[in-house]
Amino acid sequence: MVTSLPRVVIAAPASGHGKTTVATGLMAALRHSGRVVSGHKVGPDYIDPGYHSLATGRPGRNLDPRMVGEERIVPLLLHGAAGADLAVIEGVMGLFDGQIGGQGFASTAHVAALTDSPIVLVVDASHASRSIGALVAGMRAFDPAVTIAGVIVNKVGSDRHAGEVVDAIDAPVLGVISRDDGIVAPSRHLGLVPMAERDDAAAALDRLSERIARTVDLSTVADIARAAPPLEAEPWTPPVHTPSRRPRIAVAGGRAFTFRYAETEELLAAAGAELVGFDPLEDRDLPAGIDGLYLGGGFPEVHAGAIAANAPMRAAVRAAVRDGVPTVAECAGLLYLCRTLDGAPMAGAIEADAQMTGRLTLAYRQAVAPHASVLGPAGTTVIGHEFHRTQVTPGHGEQAxxxxxxRPAGFASTTLHASYLHTHWAGTPDLARAFVTAAASHTTREPVEWDVRTAKEPVVPSKRSPKDSAALRLPQALRRAPCREVPPGRYPHTQRVVAPSDPLRHHGDVEAVDGAIDFAVNVSSDPRPEWLTDALVLGVTRSDRYPDARPAARAIAHHLARPVEEILPSAGAAEVFGLVARLRPWRQPVIVHPQFTEPDVALRMAGHEPTHVLLPGPDFALATDAVPEDADLVFIGNPTNPTGRLHRIVDLERLRRPGRLVVVDEAFMDALPGEPESLASRSLPGVLVVRSLTKLWAMPGIRAGFATGPAEVIAALRDLQAPWSVSSPAVEAMIACHTPEAAAEARARASRIARDRAVLTDGLSELGVPFSPSDAPFVLARVGTGVHGRLAAAGYAVRRADTFPGLDGQWVRIAVRPPALTRKLLTALRIELS
Incomplete structure (x- = not known):
């Protein structure tokens, strides 16, 4: 079959010359001139096609010989351009840059040769003039298999500059574009910001289209495209398959899931599936009656907070995957299915955790399926592409x-396939057929009925097999801590109490639901000082540039009278715990408990299994000889969360050993008058102190903290820290919180906390409630089993303590609050204990 398709390739000598801007602008300008335009992208990139789609009003397409094979490039081009007046193909990197070691394979020039397409070269002239002529001449002569039919000069500084450049170029110059930052798409850690995430995308494209129309000769570009010779090939068509029934497959979209190859959906539809979209950020539940779930690519790390906030959707996805709904997840989908992403809760369908790193993974992979899965039998082979800055720490015993x-990669079962690998299914169409066949064979199970308040065993329909019933029983963690049913109308608020699926990740803010009086979150209830608010606002205004944490380090160093080389500003204490966990291949990490569980999570995410040293109550005094002698890493809190125990400096120093790192978490030390027993101002070999500004200064949404310790340890941690992890508002907050004015305010707050804590402890003593002596802005009290849930039902949120190693359901942690609120809680507690 011979097909005439006008077409042109937009290329550049290297990345950064503006080919995406020019190519997208050309597509929009040509469309606005009345032409039907088809947009295509060389390589696996999935962001640029989103802009192409907006510019053309048609799906953006990819042309990647490595992923789909050389023989499919022309058929895919003809398929994607069906009904178009011309096709605009945006190149990748430099014109001749392709697969490393492949002699230009999969380069822009390679695709131009395969499709016999003329090339328009975009050249950045911002740092040269006549030399651009030499550059263009070299590019035109380098490979006779490709034809550079014209040049667009980009980023000229003046008319005089433009004249000098154009005069030196021995090729048709189709346009000259001056510098205009208003038409450049914003970028971030993996390139351009996807079109779907830009609220201003349409307006920016209109500006770009208008500028290209004024500065580029569109008629000549169209003439060059029409000069391309006819193509002898059949357009690609997705193979048709008729499954046993038509399954309904939910496809993730929205701002967090912006990428999937257009052919993927076409293949699924041709294989017999009904596709229905859903947005994991905005929708509260999965579409009804689905038989399959497809989670493609995107940037969940950017939207982790919104994903975490949509608990109903996370629960729905987790239930679907665990119920055996056939599921395929690529890259972003893999992250979404993990338990957490940088500490933010995800769907939790896979026993793994994800976190951002400073390392970019970018590579083609020839992959083989070691086991049968929802995508096909063992031995299935694909060419895929990895592009991410996150890493996933899997659980044990997972199937790759x-x-x-x-090496193994990803997670698979007969109903699940999740990995970082992006695959272009046009290259392996059997993947779609296997997925649809699995979805067609899926039978949705009936819902399990159970009473969350009494924590009874679930009621399972009798027709379900005993094996099914066992698999669907209520989690043991929930059965362990029942809550008595509350008589209707007794209390003004009601709250169902459900034990967390992962106790180590439980946090007090989960319990402080709207309408409840909050004694669960250990953040100060005092209003934020005006000078701190001013500093945060200043940080926001300075967020138009990349943050520089060095001024914060200098302010902290000055405050502590320590060398600046011994200070590491961080995105809260949690970031430091994660860095420490990855600092060395720890042989015997130890955590002294009860204390907060962030170090446990960090070590687990880094692949370590920490040893717990449990201190006995009720005083939880430190026994240094309980720490194993061969421990090379020891975490201890001071004062400790949740016990409020303040350990003596002399006891902490006894933990030091050659080759051992002792990490002292002083997150609440600034809430103690005079900061007794603090090690933050002491330079001790083998001791790292971690501080947080979150608690005393009431800004949990601003992740601000720091570590102080030996210079060599700080330097090693800094090498692991992701670039720009500390935001501009956090930097300004750190500076503001280490001034003489802030020190005076901190002393006043600490004294007030001590007075308010006495109201709470005196009241507990009067009620006969045992509690641990506390120096912290909270008190650990043993109120008895079930009281936590009954207080919640009465509208008082206190922090459950059975998620802390070493404690059980009799204990709760109560945050210090002003006396009036504390007396209300004590009254409610008196009622529950009577």
Whole structure:
């Protein structure tokens, strides 16, 4: 079949010359001139096609010989451009840059040669003039298999500059564009910001289209495209398959899931599936009656907070995956299915955790399926592409989705396939057929009925097999802590209490639901000082540039009278715990408990299994000889959360050993008058102190903290820290909180906390409630089993303590609050204990 398709390739000598801007602008300008335009992108990139789609009003397409094979490039081009007046193909990197070691394979020039397409070269002239002529001449002569038919000069500084450049170029110059930052798409850690995430995308494209129409000769570009010779090939068509029934497959979209190859959906539809979209950020539940779930690519790390906030959707996805709904997840989908992403809760369908790193993974992979899965039998082979800055720390005993480079990757089962690998299913169409076949064979189970308040065993319909019933029983963690049913109308608020699926990740803010009086979150209830608010606002105004944490380090160093090399500003204490966990291949990490569980989570995410040293109550005094002698890492809080125990400096120093790092979490030390027993101002070999500004200064949404310790340890932690992890508002907050004015305010707050804590402890003593002596802005009290839930039902949120190692359901942690609120809680507690 011979097909005439006008087409042109937009290329550049290297990345950064503006080919995406020009290519997208050309597509929009040509469309606005009355032409039907088809947009295509060389390579696996999935962000640029989103802009192409907005510019053309048609799906953006990819042309990648490595992923789909050389023989499919022209058929895919013809398929994507069906009904178009011309096709605009945006190149990748430099014109001749392709697969490393592949002699230009999969480069822009390679695709131009395969499609016999003329090339328009975009050249950045911002740092040269006549030399641009030499550059263009070299590019035109380098490979006779490609034709550079014209040049667009980009980023000229003046008319005089433009004249000098144009005069030096021995090729048709189709346009000259001056510098205009208003038409450049914003970028971030993996390139351009996807079109779907830009509220101003349409307006920016209109400006770009208008500028290209004024500065580029569109008629000549169209003439060059029409000069391309006819193509001898059949357009690609997705193979048709008729499954046993038509399954309904939910496809994730919205701002967090912006990418999937257009052919993927076409293949699924041709294989017999009904596709229905859903947005994991905005929708509260999965579409009704689904038989399959497809989670493609995107940037969940950017939207982690919104994902975490949509608990109903996370629960729905988790239930669907665990109920055996056939599921395929690529890259972003993998992250979404994990338990957490940088500490933010995700769906929790996979026993793994994800976190951002400073390392970019960017590579093609030839992968083989080691096991049968929802995408096909064992031995299935694909060419895929990895592009991410996150890493996933898997649980144990998981079955791999792929193997490549002699290592396993991802997670798979007969109903699940989740990995970082992006695959272009047009290259392996059997994947779609296997997925649809699995979805067609899926039978949705009936819902399990159970009483969350009495924590009874679930009521399972009798027709379900005993095996099914066992698999669907209520989690043991929930059965362990029942809550008595509350008589209707007794209390003004009601709250169902459900034990967390992962106790180590439980946090007090989960319990402080709207309408409840909050004694669960250990953040100060005092209003934020005006000078701190001013500093945060200043940080926001300075967020138009990348943050620089060095001024914060200098302010902290001055305050503590320590060398600045011994200070590491951080995105809260949690970031430091994560860095420490990855600092060395720890042989015997130890955590002294009861204390907060962030170090446990960090070590677990880094692949370590920490040893717990449990201190006995009710005083939880430190026994240094209880710490194993061979421990090379020891975490201890001071004062400790949740016990409020303040350990003596002399006891902490006894923990030091050659080759051991002792990490002292002083997150609440600034809430103690005079900061007794603090090690933050002491330079001790083998001791790292971690501080947080979150608690005393009431800004949990601003992740601000720091570590102080030996210079060599700080330097090693800094090397692991992701670039710009500390935001501009956090930097300004750190500076503001380490001034003489802030020190005076801190002393006043600490004294007030001590007075208010006495109201709480005196009241507990009067009620006969045992509690641990506390120096912190909270008190650990043993109120008895079930009281936590009954207080919640009465409208008082206190922090459950059975999620802390070493404690059980009899204990609760109560945050210090002003006396009036504390007396209300004590009254409610008196009622519950009577």
């Amino acid at each position: 989705a792929w193997t490549f480079d002699d």
